[in-house]
Amino acid sequence: MRTAAALIIGNEVLTGKVEEANVAVLARFLFELGITLRRVVVVPDELEVIATDLNALRASHDFVFTSGGVGPTHDDITVDAVAHAFGRAVVRSAEVERMVREYHAEKGRPLTDAALRLAHVVEGARLLRNAEVWWPTLALENVYVLPGVPEIFRLKLAVLREELAGGEGFVSRAVYTWSDESSIAELLTDLTKSHPAVLIGSYLKWRGEDYHTKITFDGSDREAVERAAQAFVDALDPKDLVRVE
Numbered sequence: 256m257r258t259a260a261a262l263i264i265g266n267e268v269l270t271g272k273v274e275e276a277n278v279a280v281l282a283r284f285l286f287e288l289g290i291t292l293r294r295v296v297v298v299p300d301e302l303e304v305i306a307t308d309l310n311a312l313r314a315s316h317d318f319v320f321t322s323g324g325v326g327p328t329h330d331d332i333t334v335d336a337v338a339h340a341f342g343r344a345v346v347r348s349a350e351v352e353r354m355v356r357e358y359h360a361e362k363g364r365p366l367t368d369a370a371l372r373l374a375h376v377v378e379g380a381r382l383l384r385n386a387e388v389w390w391p392t393l394a395l396e397n398v399y400v401l402p403g404v405p406e407i408f409r410l411k412l413a414v415l416r417e418e419l420a421g422g423e424g425f426v427s428r429a430v431y432t433w434s435d436e437s438s439i440a441e442l443l444t445d446l447t448k449s450h451p452a453v454l455i456g457s458y459l460k461w462r463g464e465d466y467h468t469k470i471t472f473d474g475s476d477r478e479a480v481e482r483a484a485q486a487f488v489d490a491l492d493p494k495d496l497v498r499v500e
Contacts, residue, residue: 257291257318258290258291258292258316258317258318259291259292259293259319260293260294260296260313260319260320261277261278261292261295261296261322262308262309262320262322263277263278263297263321263322263323263403264297264298264300264305264322264324264333265299265300265323266299266330269299276405277401277403278322280405281408281412284412285419286424286425286427286473287425288420288424289424289425289475293316302336302339303339305333305336306336306337306339306340307340309336310340313340313396316397318397318399318419319398319399320398320399320401321333321337321401322402323402324336325393325400325401325403326373327367327372327373331372333400334400337395337400338377338378341377341395343378343395344377344378345376346375346376346377347374347376348374348382351373352371352374354389354390355370355371355373376393377393377395380393380394380395381393381394382394383414383415385413385414385417387413388411388414392414392415423475424475425473425474425475426474426476426481427472428471428481428499429472430469430471430472430484430488430499430500431469431470431500432469432470432491433466433467433468433494433496434467434491434492434495435467436457436459436468439457439468442487442491443457443487446487450482450483452474452476452479453472453473453474454472454473454474455470455483456470458470458471466497470487472484
């Protein structure tokens, strides 16, 4: 099983000024590729903190995805922090600098030193792109540096799909019921023991009008997932079953 961690960077997240919106998107993206998101860490815009947590995460996971801190302002220090974590220098990419200059010339905007910070990369980093997303994504070993802006974050993930593909994606089934969690807790415990290859989750919908509890069955083996889901349905009181997806 391939594992991943997310490092969310930004004082704005920790102070509630911005609502974090990228973790759920990343988790779904990775799930489709058969990669398990195991940990999410949120850190302030502090170079040493970012570097320390990044080093810990990249040593204990197959992949690490950072979100935030890659713009042109004073608090955008992610590239510097990644360089510090790897013990490498920050250099200006001639290719990215050309793109920045062309963009500003096309828009008729003055080229500032702040704008040229967008061309800063970690020495030895790979620049990933595809035909649809021309602005490169910075990658260094198993670390991928992504922006915090949700719309751009989603676009950048699409660039990484081909590189990260290689394992089989997970299979997921969901059973919606009228059951309370307490009434099926023992059954779920038994199922986790008899179907160890399947991850079983229970999610209550407070005051739900269409169902009360959703039970999910996830795994890399389709037949094992199907067996576990069917075993739950078979053990459930028929009047409590809403639907299976």
